[in-house]
Amino acid sequence: MGRRPDGYHEIDTVLQTISLRDTIQLMATETPEIRLSCDDRTLRVDARNLVYRAAVALQGPHAPGKGARIRLAKRIPSQAGLGGGSSDAAATLIGLSHIWNIEASFAILNEIAANLGADVPFFLQGGTGRGTGIGTRVTPLADTDRKFLLIIKPNASASTAQAYQTLNAPSLTTLSGDTILSSSPSLESFDSDLVNDFEGSVLKREPEIDRAKAALKKAGAQDAMLAGSGSAVFGIFDKREAQERAIQAIKLEPGWRVFPCTTVGRDQYRRAMGPCSTTLARLSEGMNAGA
Secondary structure, three states: OEEOOOOOEEOOEEEEOEOOOOEEEEEEEOOOOEEEEEOOOOOOOOOOOHHHHHHHHHHHHHOOOOEEEEEEEOOOOOOOOOOHHHHHHHHHHHHHHHHOOOOOOHHHHHHHHHHHOOOOHHHHOOOEEEEEOOOOEEEEEOOOOOOEEEEEEOOOOOOHHHHHHHHOOHHHEOOOOOEOOOOOOOOOOOOOOOOOOOHHHHHHHOHHHHHHHHHHHHOOOOEEEEOOOOOOEEEEEOOHHHHHHHHHHOOOOOOOEEEEEEEOOHHHHHHOOHHHHHHHHHHHHHHHHOO
16 A cells, blocks of 8 residues: 555555464473474574564563473465464464463553564454554454365565565656555455455566466466465365365476465364463453453
8 A cells, every 4th residue: 555654564455364274382381491493494493483583572571481392383385475474473472371371461462463573463363354554453354255275385486575665666656656556446355356466566577476376267266366475376266176176177387385275264263272262262352342
């Protein structure tokens, strides 16, 4: 929607939780050390990792003297526009609040989440949500009917910073410097009027991503779109049978990864938290009460 005076970008977006997920195991320790391990050796396990930063941000003001061992098993591809790191950070805040017995309000956790990343607050809620401002103001939307998805992660990479820089190019601004990008005609659900303003620049710069999107449409997807600023693309199918037929029909290029999954509503998202579901339920009540 345009660049703000503080350098951040104003956005208007719909976010949706899906069944593709990482796994986080948390164990409280008697010493205040935070130890993170990960099965993906390409990821840092120090202060450059959002999970580690989430733990430290919660520990400092709310659980001094408490520590944790955190094991992260990755399945969501990194740098794909799928919110993997952000969802892991939010789950860590919820999980540690549970095992450390912290009665932090939704407002407090939401503030910590917003400081970690623009889409982290959404994952304190799950389901379908509308993100405005820089993405941290999340309004719950009615959950969509269950949709079956195929996600393709091609070999190409897409830089979020570069994607925003392209949107700031002179051809996309008025003489006064105001952006002239049109907003989506409807942002009331996950699967209506799919529009992603990043697509024009990202698909032109990375033709492989464009080919992945075309492959989904050719395989029968009702619609397909770039996920966030990329590099993953997703296709939507109404029925599992259509999704399964597409898996068989789709022509993949070497190195492409395909992830079949479904949309996940707020209640299902809460149940997926297991023992931490009670903490998430309390946070949801606090959110509704404005606490």
